[in-house]
Amino acid sequence: MPVATDHLPSSRTAQPRRLFEITDHVLGILERGGADLNQLGMPAPPEPEDGLWEDVRVPRARALKNIWINSMKDAAHDEYLRWRLDDLAPEQKKDVLKDWLASLVEAKRVKGRPATLQLIVPGNVGSGKTTALAALGNEASEQGLHTLFVKHATYLTLRRPSGGPEDMTAYRVRKKFVEADLLILDEFCGEMDGVATEFARRETIDLVDSRLAAGRATAYSTNLRSRSTPQFPAPGIADILGERLLSRLQSRAHLEKIHGQDRRKPRKALDW
Numbered sequence: 001m002p003v004a005t006d007h008l009p010s011s012r013t014a015q016p017r018r019l020f021e022i023t024d025h026v027l028g029i030l031e032r033g034g035a036d037l038n039q040l041g042m043p044a045p046p047e048p049e050d051g052l053w054e055d056v057r058v059p060r061a062r063a064l065k066n067i068w069i070n071s072m073k074d075a076a077h078d079e080y081l082r083w084r085l086d087d088l089a090p091e092q093k094k095d096v097l098k099d100w101l102a103s104l105v106e107a108k109r110v111k112g113r114p115a116t117l118q119l120i121v122p123g124n125v126g127s128g129k130t131t132a133l134a135a136l137g138n139e140a141s142e143q144g145l146h147t148l149f150v151k152h153a154t155y156l157t158l159r160r161p162s163g164g165p166e167d168m169t170a171y172r173v174r175k176k177f178v179e180a181d182l183l184i185l186d187e188f189c190g191e192m193d194g195v196a197t198e199f200a201r202r203e204t205i206d207l208v209d210s211r212l213a214a215g216r217a218t219a220y221s222t223n224l225r226s227r228s229t230p231q232f233p234a235p236g237i238a239d240i241l242g243e244r245l246l247s248r249l250q251s252r253a254h255l256e257k258i259h260g261q262d263r264r265k266p267r268k269a270l271d272w
Protein backbone atom coordinates (compact mmCIF):
# COMPACT_ATOMS: atom_id res chain seq x y z
CA MET A 1 0.00 0.00 0.00
CA PRO A 2 2.09 2.93 -1.16
CA VAL A 3 1.13 6.10 0.65
CA ALA A 4 1.88 9.31 -1.13
CA THR A 5 2.87 12.24 1.01
CA ASP A 6 2.12 14.74 -1.75
CA HIS A 7 0.02 16.84 0.56
CA LEU A 8 3.06 17.82 2.61
CA PRO A 9 3.96 21.34 1.45
CA SER A 10 7.51 22.00 0.34
CA SER A 11 9.27 24.72 2.28
CA ARG A 12 10.51 26.49 -0.87
CA THR A 13 7.72 26.22 -3.40
CA ALA A 14 4.00 25.96 -3.23
CA GLN A 15 4.27 22.78 -5.29
CA PRO A 16 3.64 19.59 -3.40
CA ARG A 17 6.78 17.52 -3.07
CA ARG A 18 6.98 13.74 -2.74
CA LEU A 19 9.34 13.11 0.15
CA PHE A 20 9.41 9.34 0.08
CA GLU A 21 7.21 6.31 -0.41
CA ILE A 22 5.94 4.51 2.64
CA THR A 23 5.57 0.90 1.73
CA ASP A 24 3.87 -1.71 3.92
CA HIS A 25 7.31 -2.89 4.92
CA VAL A 26 8.46 0.56 6.06
CA LEU A 27 5.13 1.09 7.78
CA GLY A 28 5.56 -2.14 9.74
CA ILE A 29 9.00 -1.06 10.93
CA LEU A 30 7.75 2.39 11.93
CA GLU A 31 4.76 0.93 13.73
CA ARG A 32 6.91 -1.50 15.66
CA GLY A 33 9.24 1.31 16.58
CA GLY A 34 6.28 3.15 18.08
CA ALA A 35 6.08 5.89 15.42
CA ASP A 36 3.03 8.14 15.48
CA LEU A 37 1.47 7.26 12.15
CA ASN A 38 -0.65 10.41 12.20
CA GLN A 39 2.57 12.36 11.79
CA LEU A 40 3.15 10.47 8.57
CA GLY A 41 -0.20 11.31 7.14
CA MET A 42 -1.57 7.84 7.85
CA PRO A 43 -5.31 7.78 8.59
CA ALA A 44 -6.12 6.89 12.19
CA PRO A 45 -7.77 3.50 12.71
CA PRO A 46 -11.55 3.78 12.96
CA GLU A 47 -12.80 4.56 16.43
CA PRO A 48 -15.57 2.49 17.96
CA GLU A 49 -18.95 4.16 17.45
CA ASP A 50 -19.39 5.33 21.03
CA GLY A 51 -15.77 6.40 21.33
CA LEU A 52 -14.95 3.57 23.70
CA TRP A 53 -14.05 -0.03 23.14
CA GLU A 54 -17.11 -1.93 24.25
CA ASP A 55 -14.99 -4.88 25.18
CA VAL A 56 -11.38 -4.54 26.30
CA ARG A 57 -10.76 -8.08 25.09
CA VAL A 58 -10.77 -6.81 21.50
CA PRO A 59 -7.71 -4.52 21.71
CA ARG A 60 -5.99 -6.96 24.07
CA ALA A 61 -6.41 -9.81 21.62
CA ARG A 62 -4.99 -7.62 18.86
CA ALA A 63 -2.04 -6.63 21.02
CA LEU A 64 -1.24 -10.26 21.83
CA LYS A 65 -1.37 -11.20 18.18
CA ASN A 66 0.92 -8.29 17.27
CA ILE A 67 3.42 -9.18 19.98
CA TRP A 68 3.64 -12.69 18.51
CA ILE A 69 3.88 -11.48 14.91
CA ASN A 70 6.62 -9.03 15.85
CA SER A 71 8.66 -11.74 17.57
CA MET A 72 8.39 -13.88 14.42
CA LYS A 73 9.38 -10.91 12.27
CA ASP A 74 12.35 -10.18 14.52
CA ALA A 75 13.46 -13.77 13.85
CA ALA A 76 12.92 -13.18 10.09
CA HIS A 77 10.35 -15.99 10.20
CA ASP A 78 7.41 -14.17 8.61
CA GLU A 79 6.87 -17.06 6.22
CA TYR A 80 5.93 -19.34 9.11
CA LEU A 81 3.05 -17.06 10.18
CA ARG A 82 0.62 -18.73 7.74
CA TRP A 83 0.84 -22.19 9.31
CA ARG A 84 -2.13 -23.55 11.30
CA LEU A 85 -2.09 -26.73 13.38
CA ASP A 86 -4.46 -28.41 10.91
CA ASP A 87 -1.97 -27.85 8.08
CA LEU A 88 0.67 -30.00 9.77
CA ALA A 89 1.52 -33.55 8.72
CA PRO A 90 0.71 -36.38 11.16
CA GLU A 91 4.39 -36.79 12.05
CA GLN A 92 4.39 -33.18 13.26
CA LYS A 93 2.08 -34.29 16.09
CA LYS A 94 -0.68 -31.75 15.63
CA ASP A 95 -3.00 -33.56 18.06
CA VAL A 96 -0.40 -33.40 20.82
CA LEU A 97 0.13 -29.71 20.09
CA LYS A 98 -3.63 -29.06 20.10
CA ASP A 99 -4.10 -30.83 23.43
CA TRP A 100 -1.18 -29.01 25.00
CA LEU A 101 -2.46 -25.66 23.74
CA ALA A 102 -5.91 -26.39 25.17
CA SER A 103 -4.31 -27.20 28.55
CA LEU A 104 -2.36 -23.92 28.50
CA VAL A 105 -5.44 -21.88 27.63
CA GLU A 106 -7.44 -23.59 30.36
CA ALA A 107 -4.65 -23.08 32.93
CA LYS A 108 -4.58 -19.39 32.11
CA ARG A 109 -8.37 -19.16 32.37
CA VAL A 110 -8.44 -20.68 35.86
CA LYS A 111 -5.17 -18.97 36.86
CA GLY A 112 -3.59 -22.36 37.45
CA ARG A 113 -0.48 -24.15 36.27
CA PRO A 114 -0.53 -26.52 33.34
CA ALA A 115 0.53 -30.09 34.20
CA THR A 116 3.03 -30.10 31.33
CA LEU A 117 5.15 -26.98 31.40
CA GLN A 118 7.75 -27.90 28.81
CA LEU A 119 7.46 -29.48 25.41
CA ILE A 120 10.68 -30.76 23.88
CA VAL A 121 10.58 -31.30 20.13
CA PRO A 122 13.74 -32.95 18.80
CA GLY A 123 14.12 -33.97 15.19
CA ASN A 124 16.39 -34.06 12.19
CA VAL A 125 17.33 -30.97 10.25
CA GLY A 126 14.41 -29.88 8.07
CA SER A 127 11.91 -32.34 9.57
CA GLY A 128 9.41 -29.52 10.26
CA LYS A 129 10.03 -28.61 13.92
CA THR A 130 9.95 -24.84 13.52
CA THR A 131 6.85 -25.09 11.35
CA ALA A 132 5.03 -27.18 13.98
CA LEU A 133 5.93 -24.81 16.82
CA ALA A 134 5.14 -21.75 14.70
CA ALA A 135 1.67 -23.17 14.02
CA LEU A 136 1.29 -23.66 17.78
CA GLY A 137 2.32 -20.03 18.39
CA ASN A 138 0.06 -18.72 15.62
CA GLU A 139 -2.94 -20.30 17.33
CA ALA A 140 -1.83 -19.68 20.93
CA SER A 141 -1.48 -15.95 20.22
CA GLU A 142 -5.10 -15.95 19.01
CA GLN A 143 -6.35 -17.78 22.07
CA GLY A 144 -5.33 -15.24 24.67
CA LEU A 145 -1.81 -16.45 25.41
CA HIS A 146 1.04 -13.97 25.46
CA THR A 147 3.32 -15.92 23.12
CA LEU A 148 6.87 -15.17 21.96
CA PHE A 149 9.29 -16.82 19.57
CA VAL A 150 13.06 -16.56 19.84
CA LYS A 151 16.02 -18.61 18.74
CA HIS A 152 18.21 -19.75 21.61
CA ALA A 153 21.32 -18.11 20.10
CA THR A 154 19.42 -14.84 19.61
CA TYR A 155 18.30 -14.81 23.23
CA LEU A 156 21.91 -15.24 24.36
CA THR A 157 23.02 -12.39 22.10
CA LEU A 158 20.24 -10.15 23.37
CA ARG A 159 21.35 -10.82 26.94
CA ARG A 160 24.89 -9.63 26.30
CA PRO A 161 25.70 -6.08 27.36
CA SER A 162 24.53 -3.86 24.49
CA GLY A 163 23.41 -6.99 22.61
CA GLY A 164 19.79 -5.84 22.41
CA PRO A 165 18.09 -2.91 20.71
CA GLU A 166 18.90 0.52 22.11
CA ASP A 167 15.69 0.79 24.07
CA MET A 168 16.05 -2.63 25.65
CA THR A 169 18.48 -3.34 28.44
CA ALA A 170 19.59 -6.90 29.22
CA TYR A 171 17.28 -6.71 32.25
CA ARG A 172 14.27 -5.92 30.07
CA VAL A 173 15.19 -8.66 27.61
CA ARG A 174 15.13 -11.24 30.41
CA LYS A 175 11.88 -9.87 31.83
CA LYS A 176 10.21 -9.98 28.41
CA PHE A 177 11.14 -13.62 27.78
CA VAL A 178 10.52 -14.82 31.33
CA GLU A 179 7.06 -13.26 31.47
CA ALA A 180 5.51 -14.64 28.27
CA ASP A 181 2.81 -17.27 28.89
CA LEU A 182 4.28 -19.42 26.13
CA LEU A 183 7.82 -19.10 24.84
CA ILE A 184 8.96 -20.94 21.75
CA LEU A 185 12.69 -21.39 22.09
CA ASP A 186 13.77 -22.50 18.65
CA GLU A 187 17.02 -24.22 17.69
CA PHE A 188 17.89 -25.02 21.28
CA CYS A 189 21.68 -25.47 21.49
CA GLY A 190 21.83 -24.65 17.78
CA GLU A 191 25.33 -23.99 16.48
CA MET A 192 26.77 -25.23 19.78
CA ASP A 193 28.85 -28.31 19.19
CA GLY A 194 31.31 -28.16 22.06
CA VAL A 195 31.02 -27.30 25.72
CA ALA A 196 29.09 -24.04 25.93
CA THR A 197 30.59 -20.96 27.54
CA GLU A 198 29.85 -20.25 31.17
CA PHE A 199 27.71 -17.33 30.00
CA ALA A 200 25.54 -19.54 27.76
CA ARG A 201 25.10 -22.12 30.52
CA ARG A 202 24.24 -19.57 33.18
CA GLU A 203 21.84 -17.63 30.99
CA THR A 204 20.05 -20.72 29.72
CA ILE A 205 19.63 -22.24 33.18
CA ASP A 206 18.38 -18.90 34.46
CA LEU A 207 15.76 -18.62 31.70
CA VAL A 208 14.55 -22.22 32.03
CA ASP A 209 14.53 -22.08 35.83
CA SER A 210 12.73 -18.75 36.03
CA ARG A 211 10.04 -19.84 33.61
CA LEU A 212 9.52 -23.10 35.46
CA ALA A 213 9.32 -21.32 38.82
CA ALA A 214 6.74 -18.92 37.40
CA GLY A 215 4.70 -21.81 35.94
CA ARG A 216 5.09 -20.57 32.36
CA ALA A 217 5.17 -22.90 29.40
CA THR A 218 8.11 -23.31 27.04
CA ALA A 219 8.42 -25.30 23.81
CA TYR A 220 11.90 -26.19 22.57
CA SER A 221 12.94 -27.40 19.14
CA THR A 222 16.34 -28.99 18.75
CA ASN A 223 18.42 -31.08 16.38
CA LEU A 224 20.28 -32.61 19.30
CA ARG A 225 19.79 -35.62 21.53
CA SER A 226 19.78 -35.36 25.31
CA ARG A 227 23.35 -36.71 25.58
CA SER A 228 25.93 -38.51 23.49
CA THR A 229 25.91 -42.29 23.50
CA PRO A 230 28.25 -44.86 21.91
CA GLN A 231 25.62 -45.26 19.17
CA PHE A 232 25.21 -41.49 18.69
CA PRO A 233 28.54 -39.97 19.71
CA ALA A 234 27.71 -36.38 18.68
CA PRO A 235 27.51 -34.06 21.71
CA GLY A 236 24.06 -33.86 23.22
CA ILE A 237 22.41 -31.16 25.33
CA ALA A 238 23.88 -32.47 28.61
CA ASP A 239 27.38 -32.48 27.07
CA ILE A 240 27.02 -28.90 25.88
CA LEU A 241 25.00 -27.19 28.60
CA GLY A 242 25.55 -29.60 31.50
CA GLU A 243 23.50 -32.06 33.53
CA ARG A 244 21.98 -29.30 35.68
CA LEU A 245 20.38 -27.77 32.62
CA LEU A 246 19.16 -31.12 31.29
CA SER A 247 17.59 -31.93 34.63
CA ARG A 248 15.61 -28.67 34.54
CA LEU A 249 14.70 -29.14 30.91
CA GLN A 250 13.14 -32.50 31.68
CA SER A 251 11.13 -31.21 34.62
CA ARG A 252 7.35 -31.35 33.96
CA ALA A 253 8.26 -31.99 30.35
CA HIS A 254 6.75 -33.90 27.49
CA LEU A 255 8.94 -35.21 24.70
CA GLU A 256 7.55 -35.32 21.18
CA LYS A 257 10.07 -36.31 18.56
CA ILE A 258 9.39 -35.35 14.95
CA HIS A 259 10.51 -38.11 12.64
CA GLY A 260 11.10 -37.61 8.97
CA GLN A 261 13.48 -36.60 6.27
CA ASP A 262 14.73 -33.11 5.54
CA ARG A 263 11.74 -31.47 3.82
CA ARG A 264 14.05 -28.94 2.18
CA LYS A 265 15.93 -31.62 0.25
CA PRO A 266 15.20 -31.48 -3.47
CA ARG A 267 13.53 -34.65 -4.81
CA LYS A 268 16.43 -35.06 -7.19
CA ALA A 269 19.85 -34.60 -5.62
CA LEU A 270 21.70 -31.51 -6.85
CA ASP A 271 24.84 -32.51 -8.65
CA TRP A 272 27.57 -30.11 -7.62
Ligand SMILES: Nc1ncnc2c1ncn2[C@@H]1O[C@H](COP(=O)(O)OP(=O)(O)OP(=O)(O)O)[C@@H](O)[C@H]1O
Nearest residue numbers: 087088089124125126127128129130131132263264
Ligand atom coordinates in the same frame (compact mmCIF):
# COMPACT_ATOMS: atom_id res chain seq x y z
N1 LIG B 1 3.53 -30.24 6.78
C1 LIG B 1 4.31 -29.67 5.88
N2 LIG B 1 3.97 -29.70 4.59
C2 LIG B 1 4.76 -29.14 3.64
N3 LIG B 1 5.91 -28.48 3.91
C3 LIG B 1 6.30 -28.41 5.18
C4 LIG B 1 5.53 -29.00 6.24
N4 LIG B 1 6.18 -28.76 7.39
C5 LIG B 1 7.27 -28.07 7.07
N5 LIG B 1 7.36 -27.86 5.77
C6 LIG B 1 8.44 -27.15 5.05
O1 LIG B 1 9.65 -27.85 5.27
C7 LIG B 1 10.73 -26.95 5.40
C8 LIG B 1 11.48 -27.25 6.68
O2 LIG B 1 10.61 -27.02 7.78
P1 LIG B 1 11.15 -26.38 9.15
O3 LIG B 1 11.90 -25.13 8.90
O4 LIG B 1 10.00 -26.34 10.04
O5 LIG B 1 12.17 -27.53 9.60
P2 LIG B 1 13.06 -27.61 10.90
O6 LIG B 1 12.93 -28.98 11.43
O7 LIG B 1 12.76 -26.49 11.80
O8 LIG B 1 14.52 -27.43 10.27
P3 LIG B 1 15.88 -27.02 11.01
O9 LIG B 1 16.31 -28.22 11.78
O10 LIG B 1 16.83 -26.71 9.89
O11 LIG B 1 15.61 -25.85 11.87
C9 LIG B 1 10.14 -25.56 5.35
O12 LIG B 1 10.34 -25.05 4.06
C10 LIG B 1 8.67 -25.78 5.60
O13 LIG B 1 7.87 -24.81 4.94
Ligand SMILES: [Mg+2]
Nearest residue numbers: 129130187221
Ligand atom coordinates in the same frame (compact mmCIF):
# COMPACT_ATOMS: atom_id res chain seq x y z
MG1 LIG C 1 13.96 -24.93 12.50
